[in-house]
Amino acid sequence: MLELAIIEAWAEFAVRWLHVITGIAWIGSSFYFIALDLGLRKAADMPKGVHGEEWQVHGGGFYHIEKYLVAPDRLPEHLIWFKWESYATWLSGFATLVLVYYLGAELYLIDPNVLDITAMQGVAISVASIAFGWIVYDFLCKSRIGEDSTLLMILLFGVLVFMAWGYTQVFSGRAALLHLGAFTATIMSANVFMIIIPNQKIVVADLKAGRTPDPKYGKIAKQRSTHNNYLTLPVIFLMLSNHYPLAFATEYNWAIASLVFLMGVTIRHYFNTRHAGKGDPHWTWAVTTVIFILIMWLSTAPMRGTDWDETVKLTPTQERFAAAADFAEVESIVVGRCSMCHAAEPGWDGIHWPPKGVRLDTAGHIAAQAEAIYLQSGVSHAMPPGNLSYMEPEERAAIVRWFRGVTEGRG
Numbered sequence: 001m002l003e004l005a006i007i008e009a010w011a012e013f014a015v016r017w018l019h020v021i022t023g024i025a026w027i028g029s030s031f032y033f034i035a036l037d038l039g040l041r042k043a044a045d046m047p048k049g050v051h052g053e054e055w056q057v058h059g060g061g062f063y064h065i066e067k068y069l070v071a072p073d074r075l076p077e078h079l080i081w082f083k084w085e086s087y088a089t090w091l092s093g094f095a096t097l098v099l100v101y102y103l104g105a106e107l108y109l110i111d112p113n114v115l116d117i118t119a120m121q122g123v124a125i126s127v128a129s130i131a132f133g134w135i136v137y138d139f140l141c142k143s144r145i146g147e148d149s150t151l152l153m154i155l156l157f158g159v160l161v162f163m164a165w166g167y168t169q170v171f172s173g174r175a176a177l178l179h180l181g182a183f184t185a186t187i188m189s190a191n192v193f194m195i196i197i198p199n200q201k202i203v204v205a206d207l208k209a210g211r212t213p214d215p216k217y218g219k220i221a222k223q224r225s226t227h228n229n230y231l232t233l234p235v236i237f238l239m240l241s242n243h244y245p246l247a248f249a250t251e252y253n254w255a256i257a258s259l260v261f262l263m264g265v266t267i268r269h270y271f272n273t274r275h276a277g278k279g280d281p282h283w284t285w286a287v288t289t290v291i292f293i294l295i296m297w298l299s300t301a302p303m304r305g306t307d308w309d310e311t312v313k314l315t316p317t318q319e320r321f322a323a324a325a326d327f328a329e330v331e332s333i334v335v336g337r338c339s340m341c342h343a344a345e346p347g348w349d350g351i352h353w354p355p356k357g358v359r360l361d362t363a364g365h366i367a368a369q370a371e372a373i374y375l376q377s378g379v380s381h382a383m384p385p386g387n388l389s390y391m392e393p394e395e396r397a398a399i400v401r402w403f404r405g406v407t408e409g410r411g
Contacts, residue, residue: 003404003407005371005375005403005407006375006379007376008103009375011099011172012099012260013192015092015095015096015099016096018088018092018147019092019093019095019096019129022085022088022089022092023089023093023236025085025088025089026085026086026088026089027232027236029082029085030228030229030232031229031232033082033225034225034226034229034272034275035271035272035275036054036065036067036096036271037067037174038069038275038276038277039275039276039277040052040053040054041053041054041056044353046066046170047066048071048073049068049069049071049072049073050066050067050068050069051067051068051069052066052067053065053066053067054181055132067348069215069216069218070093070203070212070213070218071203071206071207071213072207074210075205075207079204081197081200083192083193083196083197086139086189086192086193087189087192087193089185089189090185090186090189093182093185093239094182096176097126097182101126101175101178102119102123102126105119105122105123106119106318107368107369108172108174108175109122109126109171109172109175109287110122110171110172110175111171111172111173111175112313113170114169114170114171114173115169115170115171116313117150117170122170122171126171126179129163129166129167129179129183129239130182130183130186131186132177133163133183133187134187134190134194137156137159137187138160138190138194138195140152140155140156140159141223141224142341146223147170148198149223154391156227157258157261158356159264160180160184160258160261161254161258163180163183163257164176164177164254164255164257165254167179167180167254168253168254169181172248173248173250173253173357174241174242174248174249174258174357175220176240176248176253176254177238177241177242177247177257178238178239178241178250179254180257181234181235181237181238181241183238184231184234184235184238185235185239187227188227188228188231188232188235191224191225191227191228192224192228195220195221195224196221196224196225199217199218199220199221200217200221202214202217203218215382221279229268229272230262230264230265230268231261231264232268233263233264233268234257234260234261234263234264237260237263237264238257238260239242241257243356244356245353245354245355245356245357246296247299247301247302248357249353250298250299250301251355252298254286255298255382256295256298256299257408259291259294259295259298260295262291263288263291263292266284266285266287266288267284267288269281269284270282270284270285312362312364312365312368314364314367314368317372318367318370319367320406321367321370321402321403321406322363322364323400324366324405324406325405326398326401326402326405327363327367327402329398329402330366330373330398330399330402331363331366333355333391333395334360334366334373334377334398334399335360335361335366335390336389337377337384337389337390337395338360338373338377338383338384338389339360339361340389341354341355341384342354342355342358342359342360342361342365343360343361344359344361358372362374369405370403370406373399373402373403374399374402374403377391377396378396378397378399378400378403381396
């Protein structure tokens, strides 16, 4: 019979997989339509109301695409809506947030050395901050500030920098960057759900009623769609950052996250300019490279000589793992096979800090990572990598006995 830890691990994997799949679908369609929109060309024989057209070749065939700036004279019989990719991406992303950071709050969300709060307090702050992001963003877009695209983007960048810093004052570094990604992705998905699709439905309703649609709805939707285009790449970076301590486990992680948004702008500016046929701005890659070098410097300089905290606050469940009768045996195994890398000062050549910020060189840190050790070294042979430290089958079996003994009430 499958045990809870295995079910939870596979549930997390399945939801992550779904999140990646839906994210690819959403990002792919978003990038395609932005490129299509920018590449539209005028032609002498275009039908009434058509803003531009484009010919494309793909998959052995030719496509002729026309864009109506407001709407056609009549509603087409077959109309495809691009919305479910966005909705499914957000829902699967939030489900992942719940499975990893809410249910595993003591391990991944909360860091007592940053702010000593309860798991429920952390979850409440998480949910409230994500909602806060959309409220502030939407307010700015609908205010008079929203009429000035440059000023609006500057203010929005300021909001993102503030949230980057604020999250690092509340959550663990890993959770802080992940939350900034969720904060931004929520704005993007809400743009689709709250603005773009409703505006398109208004236009469709006008067509059905025989009214001439107001062009303002398309203009507003275009503005939000453009914002989404520039925010996409930073969100991907932030979602991947939880695998790289150089991004999240440094003193200046908030600055790194802020600079990533600037890289997103420079990269997208290059492609958008190319798609619009307005030149080939190679300078954007030089700027992107400089920003990335600055990010690398910020990630490493503060980590040299970092005084890793020797203590770790354990939850009641983790304390049971530390109090188990066979914990001493497991501690000896883990310290002997894993701590050459997962230590405050790793002894393995080329490793300068604990991989993913995980330490396994003290009893407290080992107990805190009980489930991960069980899954990575007991149930599977993922760790040590390539079994470089030669963990024996008997040692893996001891880890399994220890974990299952505690979870089944025998420890």
